[in-house]
Amino acid sequence: MTTGAGSLGDRKARAGPGSRIGWRDDRWVVPDDPIIPFIEGDGTGPDIWRAAVRVFDAAVTTVSNGTRRVVWREVLAGEKAFKGTGNWLPDQTLDVIRDCRVAIKGPLTTPVGGGHRSLNVALRQILDLYACIRPVRYFEGVPAPVKQPGKLDVVIFRENIEDVYAGIEYKAESPEAAAVIAFLKDRFGARIRPGSAIGIKPMSKFGSQRLVAKAIEYAIKTKRSSVTLVHKGNIMKFTEGGFRDWGYEIAKARFGDQSITEADAGNVKRETGKVIIKDRIADAMFQQLVLRPDEYSVVAAPNLNGDYLSDACAAQVGGLGLAPGGNVGDGYAVFEATHGTAPKYAGQDKVNPGSVILSGAQMFEEIGWSDVAVAIVRGLERAIGTKRVTYDLARQMPGATEVSTSSFADVIIEHLA
Numbered sequence: 001m002t003t004g005a006g007s008l009g010d011r012k013a014r015a016g017p018g019s020r021i022g023w024r025d026d027r028w029v030v031p032d033d034p035i036i037p038f039i040e041g042d043g044t045g046p047d048i049w050r051a052a053v054r055v056f057d058a059a060v061t062t063v064s065n066g067t068r069r070v071v072w073r074e075v076l077a078g079e080k081a082f083k084g085t086g087n088w089l090p091d092q093t094l095d096v097i098r099d100c101r102v103a104i105k106g107p108l109t110t111p112v113g114g115g116h117r118s119l120n121v122a123l124r125q126i127l128d129l130y131a132c133i134r135p136v137r138y139f140e141g142v143p144a145p146v147k148q149p150g151k152l153d154v155v156i157f158r159e160n161i162e163d164v165y166a167g168i169e170y171k172a173e174s175p176e177a178a179a180v181i182a183f184l185k186d187r188f189g190a191r192i193r194p195g196s197a198i199g200i201k202p203m204s205k206f207g208s209q210r211l212v213a214k215a216i217e218y219a220i221k222t223k224r225s226s227v228t229l230v231h232k233g234n235i236m237k238f239t240e241g242g243f244r245d246w247g248y249e250i251a252k253a254r255f256g257d258q259s260i261t262e263a264d265a266g267n268v269k270r271e272t273g274k275v276i277i278k279d280r281i282a283d284a285m286f287q288q289l290v291l292r293p294d295e296y297s298v299v300a301a302p303n304l305n306g307d308y309l310s311d312a313c314a315a316q317v318g319g320l321g322l323a324p325g326g327n328v329g330d331g332y333a334v335f336e337a338t339h340g341t342a343p344k345y346a347g348q349d350k351v352n353p354g355s356v357i358l359s360g361a362q363m364f365e366e367i368g369w370s371d372v373a374v375a376i377v378r379g380l381e382r383a384i385g386t387k388r389v390t391y392d393l394a395r396q397m398p399g400a401t402e403v404s405t406s407s408f409a410d411v412i413i414e415h416l417a
Helices: 045-064 079-085 091-100 119-126 175-188 205-222 240-255 282-291 303-316 354-366 370-386 405-414
Strands: 022-024 027-030 035-039 071-074 102-105 131-137 153-159 226-231 259-261 275-281 298-301 324-328 333-337
Touching: 035 045, 035 091, 045 354, 045 370, 045 405, 091 102, 102 354, 119 333, 131 205, 131 303, 153 205, 153 303, 205 226, 205 240, 205 275, 205 298, 226 240, 226 282, 226 303, 240 259, 240 275, 275 282, 282 303, 298 303, 324 354, 333 354, 354 370, 370 405
Parallel strands: 035 071, 035 102, 102 333, 153 298, 226 275, 226 298, 259 275
Antiparallel strands: 022 027, 131 153, 131 324, 324 333
């Protein structure tokens, strides 16, 4: 990743106050005053965004001595967009994100009965944000259901575009489902009960390999020991099995001098200095992450497996309230809270802003402002250590003092330096 003002060719022109982030030679070109669009989010979104943005601005100012700043630009999606424009995801929002390249968002409501099936999925597919990257680690003092939550420190790379999330499915007894069933029966002799709903699970070599390649690149860059391909290839041999085989193939072809398979590593393991590539069946992996989590570092998985695993891992270290997430493509990225909108707490200044705050730290790390990311994480760790925390943590932490969303942000800011 590269920081610096970049050339006029990279940024083209200033968009009012602030400068655009560029993308050149597969690297971010980041000015000292980047424009970053944000979507407040629905439900508790405005509460947590107000808290999070104060932490972000304080961290940037603190580590740069005021020489850097973010120019935040609000764009609309979800309920706020629908009320104002009649559209859940306006074209203007997509245009701004494309123009500025990197954005951050709070939780969004999934429309019921119309509109996009999921605004989050729509953003990922429209912008081709093919890698959902979710780091999961433990913060000392956070209540957790397992005995040694600190052993889990994993970064999950979830394929974001294909698999069942492609949205190719047909309602039971619909003409479309009937036509697909008839075709499969007549052409291939498939045995399908009449009246079944039908879904299609597309998984490509291209989509699988670019996801696995990004996971391996991350492991090499961050000096993590292994990348584990998680799949259900013992049953779905050509889709999930394909993911596994294509993953090993790209590892050998592109990273052969920096990686080694688990079978080839043998007993040498980490002493090779190479990233170990291994694979696990999905159901066995759930057990492994509970019983032997310290054996796994980076995980690459198809869409549905990655969805399950990321939430299951977050549960081991205290839940989604402190789980960040980023959707990253080639030259575009949208970072997000991984939890829901919690509408019953909207406007109460009550909920934990940690997910958006950590997603912001992940965003700053992605664009090369690692010093800002480190400061944010340090501030959050120290804030939790004071036991002045939001209700979700306070109710499980003996001796804790419950504070509001905004007050928790104050505590984090106090501990940034």
